[in-house]
Amino acid sequence: MATERSGMVERRGAGLWLTHALMIAGVLVIFFPIWLAFVASTVTQPEIVRPPMPVWPGDQFLTNYRAALFSGVNVPVLTMLGNSLVMAIGIAVGKIVISLLSAFAIVYFRFPFRNVFFWLIFLTLMLPVEVRIVPTYEVVAGFGMLNSYSGLIFPLIASATATFLFRQFFLTVPDELAEAARVDGARPMRFFIDILLPMSRTNIAALFVILFIYGWNQYLWPLLITTDPEMNTIVMGIRQMFPSGDDVADWPVIMATSILAMIPPVIVVISMQKLFVRGLVDSEK
Amino acid sequence: MDKRVTFKGWLLPLCLIAPQVFISAVFFFYPAGKAIWQSLFIPDPFGLSSQYVGLGNFEFLLSDPFYRQSFITTAIFSTLVTLASMVPALFLAVLADRLIKGAGVYRTLLIWPYAIAPAIAGLLWLFMFNTRVGVVAWYLGKLGYDWNHVLNGGEAMGLVVVASAWGRISYNFLFFFAALQAVPKSVIEAAAIDGARFWRRFFTIVLPLLSPVAFFLLVVNIVYAFFETFGVIHTITAGGPQQSTTILVYKVFSDGFVGQDLGSSAAQSVILLVLVGLLTVIQFKYIEKKVHY
Numbered sequence: 119m120a121t122e123r124s125g126m127v128e129r130r131g132a133g134l135w136l137t138h139a140l141m142i143a144g145v146l147v148i149f150f151p152i153w154l155a156f157v158a159s160t161v162t163q164p165e166i167v168r169p170p171m172p173v174w175p176g177d178q179f180l181t182n183y184r185a186a187l188f189s190g191v192n193v194p195v196l197t198m199l200g201n202s203l204v205m206a207i208g209i210a211v212g213k214i215v216i217s218l219l220s221a222f223a224i225v226y227f228r229f230p231f232r233n234v235f236f237w238l239i240f241l242t243l244m245l246p247v248e249v250r251i252v253p254t255y256e257v258v259a260g261f262g263m264l265n266s267y268s269g270l271i272f273p274l275i276a277s278a279t280a281t282f283l284f285r286q287f288f289l290t291v292p293d294e295l296a297e298a299a300r301v302d303g304a305r306p307m308r309f310f311i312d313i314l315l316p317m318s319r320t321n322i323a324a325l326f327v328i329l330f331i332y333g334w335n336q337y338l339w340p341l342l343i344t345t346d347p348e349m350n351t352i353v354m355g356i357r358q359m360f361p362s363g364d365d366v367a368d369w370p371v372i373m374a375t376s377i378l379a380m381i382p383p384v385i386v387v388i389s390m391q392k393l394f395v396r397g398l399v400d401s402e403k
Numbered sequence: 404m405d406k407r408v409t410f411k412g413w414l415l416p417l418c419l420i421a422p423q424v425f426i427s428a429v430f431f432f433y434p435a436g437k438a439i440w441q442s443l444f445i446p447d448p449f450g451l452s453s454q455y456v457g458l459g460n461f462e463f464l465l466s467d468p469f470y471r472q473s474f475i476t477t478a479i480f481s482t483l484v485t486l487a488s489m490v491p492a493l494f495l496a497v498l499a500d501r502l503i504k505g506a507g508v509y510r511t512l513l514i515w516p517y518a519i520a521p522a523i524a525g526l527l528w529l530f531m532f533n534t535r536v537g538v539v540a541w542y543l544g545k546l547g548y549d550w551n552h553v554l555n556g557g558e559a560m561g562l563v564v565v566a567s568a569w570g571r572i573s574y575n576f577l578f579f580f581a582a583l584q585a586v587p588k589s590v591i592e593a594a595a596i597d598g599a600r601f602w603r604r605f606f607t608i609v610l611p612l613l614s615p616v617a618f619f620l621l622v623v624n625i626v627y628a629f630f631e632t633f634g635v636i637h638t639i640t641a642g643g644p645q646q647s648t649t650i651l652v653y654k655v656f657s658d659g660f661v662g663q664d665l666g667s668s669a670a671q672s673v674i675l676l677v678l679v680g681l682l683t684v685i686q687f688k689y690i691e692k693k694v695h696y
Contacts (some may be wrong), residue, residue, distance in 0.1 A: 145512045151527040169541040220423040227416035242431045246630045249675045252573035276426035297406040306410040335520035337634035353520045383518035393655040
C-alpha cells in the first residue's frame with residue numbers, strides 16, 4: 119500500500135538508479151578518510167613515507183595493531199583506551215545519576231529556593247568548558263585533581279541538558295501514579311525507584327549513548343589536566359604521538375591508534391542506532 | 404508546567420538536588436565568576452600581584468588587531484563550516500527520502516562519522532593533506548597544484564573547515580532526514596497531481612516545511628563551529644599559519660595557557676560567555692516559537 123501510494127511521486131527507472139548512484143557516491147566520499155586511515159594502519163612505514171601510499175590494505179595489520187596496543191609511542195594505547203573508557207562511562211553515569219535526582223526533586227517537590235536552583239542549573243547550559251578553561255583548570259589544580267579520573271570527570275558532569283530531558287519526561291508521567299503511591303503510603307524514594315526509574319529506561323539508555331560519545335570525544339580538557347602520559351585519554355593522546363621537530367611520525371601506529379579510538383563510540387552508535395537517534399532529536403530540541 | 408501532585412518535605416529534595424548544585428557551583432559558577440573577576444585585572448609578570456584596570460583588558464582586546472582578526476576568522480570559519488555541513492546533508496537527505504527501499508541502510512552508513520571525535524577527524528584529514536606523506540596532496544602535486552597548508556593560510560582554513568564539517572554532515576543528515584520523512588505525503592501528491600515537478604515541489608512545499616529544522620541546525624552548527632572545533636584546529640594547524648586559523652576559542656587557550664596572559668584570556672572568556680548566552684537565547688526563542696505552532 120505504502121509503495122503504491124508514494125509510487126506516484128517516486129521517480130522510476132533511470133531516476134531511481136541515479137538516486138542510488140548519488141547516494142553511494144556520497145557515502146563513499148564520506149568514508150574515504152576512514153578507509154585511508156585503515157589502509158595506512160595495515161602497511162609499513164616506508165610504504166607511507168614514499169607517496170603515493172597504497173589504496174588497498176597491506177599485511178601488517180597484526181604487527182601495527184600489536185605495536186600500538188602494547189607499546190604505543192609514549193604509553194601503550196591499551197592504557198589510553200582504559201582511561202577513555204573510565205572517563206566516558208564516568209561522565210555518562212555521573213551525569214545521568216545527578217540529573218535524575220535533581221529532576222526528581224524539581225518536579226515532585228515544593229521546597230525553598232526551588233526556582234533559584236532551577237535557574238542556576240539552567241544557566242549552566244550556557245557555559246561550555248572551552249569558554250572557562252583557565253579558571254576551571256585553576257580550581258581543579260587547587261583540589262589536587264590534575265592527572266586523576268575525578269579531575270577528568272567531575273568538571274564535565276554538571277551540564278543541564280540531561281536534567282532538562284528528565285524534567286521534561288517526568289512532567290509527562292501521569293499524576294495518578296504519584297497520587298496512588300502517596301495514598302499507599304509509599305515514601306518518595308520508593309516511588310522514584312519502583313516506578314519512575316523503570317519508566318525512564320529508554321530515556322536513560324538514549325542519553326547514555328549521547329553522553330558516552332561526548333565523554334569519549336573530549337579533547338581540550340584531558341589535554342590540559344593530564345600531563346602524565348599514563349593518564350592520557352586516547353583522543354588527546356594521539357596528538358602526543360607525533361614527534362616534535364623534524365622526526366618522521368610513525369604513521370602506521372598512529373593510524374592504527376586513530377582507528378582504535380573510533381571503534382568504541384562507533385560501536386555504541388551503530389548498535390543503539392534507534393535509541394541514539396531518538397535521544398538526539400529529543401535532547402537537542 | 405508544574406505537577407499538581409507532589410510529595411511533602413523539604414530536606415529530601417534539597418539533598419537530591421545538592422550534588423548537581425554543588426558541582427555546578429564548584430566547576431561552573433566559581434570559575435565563571437573568577438573569569439569575570441580576572442578580566443578586570445592585569446597580573447604582573449611574576450604573578451605576585453595584579454593591578455585593577457577596570458575594563459582596560461576589554462578596551463585593549465577590542466583595539467587589538469590580532470583579536471579583531473580572530474573575530475573575523477571565527478566568522479568566516481563558522482559560516483563555511485555551517486554551509487559545508489548543512490548543504491551536503493540536505494542533499495543526501497533529499498536523495499534518501501526519495502528512496503523507499505534502502506533508505507535505512509544509507510542512514511546506518513552515514514550515521515557513524517558523527518561518533519568520531521573532532522580531533523580524530525582532524526587527524527584523518529591531516530593525513531590526507533600532509534605535505535610530506537598525504538595522498539591527496541601528492542595527487543594535487545601531480546596535477547600541478549602545490550598544496551601547502553603549513554604556509555598557505557587559505558589552504559589551512561579550507562582544510563580545517565572540511566575536517567570540521569565532515570562529521571557534522573551525519574548529524575545534520577539525521578535531522579533533515581527525520582524532518583523530510585515527517586512531511587505529509589498527501590501534500591506532495593496533491594502538488595504532483597497539479598503537475599508540479601520535483602524541484603518545484605521541493606522549493607515551494609518541502610523547503611518551507613523544513614525551515615524550522617534548518618534554523619535549529621543553523622544555530623547548533625554555529626555553536627559547534629565556535630566551541631567544539633578546538634580539537635580539529637589544534638591537530639591540523641595549531642592556529643597557524645600566522646594565526647590564519649586562530650578562532651576565538653583557540654585564542655583563549657593559546658593566550659591563557661601558552662602565552663600566560665591571564666587577564667586577556669579571562670576577558671576573552673567573558674566575551675565568549677556573552678556570545679554563548681546570545682546563541683542560547685536565540686535557540687530558546689526558537690523553541691518557544693516552535694511550541695506555539
